Every structure is written in C-alpha cells, then in structure tokens.
Amino acid sequence: MMDNAKTSSFKPPVTVALTGASGAQYGLRLIDVLVSAGHEVWVMISKAAHMVIATETEVTLPAQPDRLAAALSERSGAAAGQIRCFGREDWMAPVASGSGAASAMVICPCSTGTLSAVATGASNNLIERAADVAIKERRTLVMVPRESPFSAIHLEHMLTLSRLGTVILPAAPGFYHRPQSIDDLIDFVVARILNQLRIDHQLMPRWGEDQSSVSKTKDG
Numbered sequence: 428m429m430d431n432a433k434t435s436s437f438k439p440p441v442t443v444a445l446t447g448a449s450g451a452q453y454g455l456r457l458i459d460v461l462v463s464a465g466h467e468v469w470v471m472i473s474k475a476a477h478m479v480i481a482t483e484t485e486v487t488l489p490a491q492p493d494r495l496a497a498a499l500s501e502r503s504g505a506a507a508g509q510i511r512c513f514g515r516e517d518w519m520a521p522v523a524s525g526s527g528a529a530s531a532m533v534i535c536p537c538s539t540g541t542l543s544a545v546a547t548g549a550s551n552n553l554i555e556r557a558a559d560v561a562i563k564e565r566r567t568l569v570m571v572p573r574e575s576p577f578s579a580i581h582l583e584h585m586l587t588l589s590r591l592g593t594v595i596l597p598a599a600p601g602f603y604h605r606p607q608s609i610d611d612l613i614d615f616v617v618a619r620i621l622n623q624l625r626i627d628h629q630l631m632p633r634w635g636e637d638q639s640s641v642s643k644t645k646d647g
C-alpha cells in the first residue's frame with residue numbers, strides 16, 4: 428500500500444515531474460537521490476516522457492501509477508510508501524490543491540510544451556496543474572528545460588516564469604569539474620537542483636570547496 432502520507436516518517440515530500448524533453452536520466456537520478464536523502468517523493472511522468480525514457484534509457488516503467496510507484500521504488504531502493512505516483516488526470520491527488528501540495532516541485536526534464544502550458548496557466552493535466560498551484564501558492568518551483576536552440580517563444584515563457592519566482596535551471600552541465608562519465612554530467616545538473624531545494628548532497632563539491640572532501644558516491 429503506497430498511501431501513508433498522513434503518518435509519513437520520511438522527510439518532507441518533493442514533487443518530481445518528468446516530461447517529454449530529452450534528459451530523462453536527470454529526472455530519474457533526482458528521484459533516486461531524493462529517496463536516498465530520506466524524502467518522500469511524489470512522481471508524475473507524462474506520456475511523452477515515457478517515450479523518451481524508453482528511447483534514452485534501459486529503464487522500463489509502467490504507466491499505471493501504483494505499478495509505476497512499485498517499479499521506481501524497486502529501482503531506487505525506496506521504502507514502502509516513500510514514492511507515490513499520480514496519473515495524468517488524478518485531480519484528487521494532493522498536488523492538485525494548494526492545501527495538499529508539497530512545498531517544492533521540480534519539472535525535470537521540462538519540455539517546451541509543458542513550459543508553455545505552465546507559463547500560460549493551462550492546467551490541462553496534473554503536472555501543469557501542480558505547477559500552477561506551486562506558482563499561486565508561491566512555493567519552490569524548479570523547471571529544467573531542454574531544447575536547442577531556444578526560440579523567442581521558449582525564451583519569453585522562461586522570462587515570464589522567472590519573473591513569477593520559478594527557477595529556470597536549464598539542463599546545461601558545465602565541464603569545469605572535469606567530468607569522467609555521463610553520470611558526472613547528470614550529477615552536475617541534479618546537484619544544482621538539490622541546491623535550489625536546499626537539500627544537502629555529496630554529488631559534487633560546491634565552488635571553492637576542497638575536492639577531496641567530497642566522496643564521489645553514486646548514492647547521493
């Protein structure tokens with residue numbers, strides 16, 4: 428049984444939505460690290476994101492929310508009830524309302540379609556509605572868009588959202604930490620998301636920190 432939010436012994440929930448931009452690995456890694464850090468994680472995965480995950484990774488995920496929660500839990504070693512998943516039109520989910528929503532939401536990766544929908548308040552599916560709630564309630568909302576090049580439409584949407592307090596954190600890893608692997612590039616972006624959420628991590632040193640003080644563990 429996945430529903431234990433009222434008696435949860437986990438750290439506060441973080442909502443993570445994966446949409447259909449390239450970079451599914453960022454979102455999947457973020458879920459794993461949040462689980463390792465002891466947070467409850469509320470997950471939504473768009474239909475297009477399922478296609479991207481199937482294209483870009485070896486991960487097979489079912490669409491049905493309870494089965495998805497079970498699959499993600501097995502992947503990340505989550506405790507029972509630590510990961511909850513919500514469907515596209517599950518309007519009764521806590522994220523659909525200001526009274527139930529988590530204090531932080533991350534859309535990672537964020538497609539330009541979802542970017543547009545959130546910027547205009549469309550709320551046509553639960554991901555868009557949850558982001559709309561986060562904005563109206565002035566909660567932390569981090570969006571990780573990936574497109575190249577960006578059009579003026581994308582840039583205007585990002586500016587609109589940034590002015591509303593949303594953190595626009597592009598999936599644009601740096602190279603100054605001398606990445607040795609794709610995992611290092613993924614962790615660069617995930618570390619920045621965790622910084623925005625004020626969640627401590629050991630993924631990589633902060634600028635000015637002694638490199639040797641950070642173990643390069645893959646368990647967060």
Ligand SMILES: Cc1cc2nc3c(=O)[nH]c(=O)nc-3n(C[C@H](O)[C@H](O)[C@H](O)COP(=O)(O)O)c2cc1C
Nearest residue numbers: 446447448449473475476482538539540541573574
């Ligand atoms: C393999 C694949 C890669 C894609 N990459 C991107 C991308 O990097 N950025 C983007 O904005 N859309 C990308 N798309 C297109 C989106 O998935 C599409 O616009 C979709 O409608 C987004 O829906 P969603 O926002 O509900 O997930 C990609 C689609 C596929 C199948």
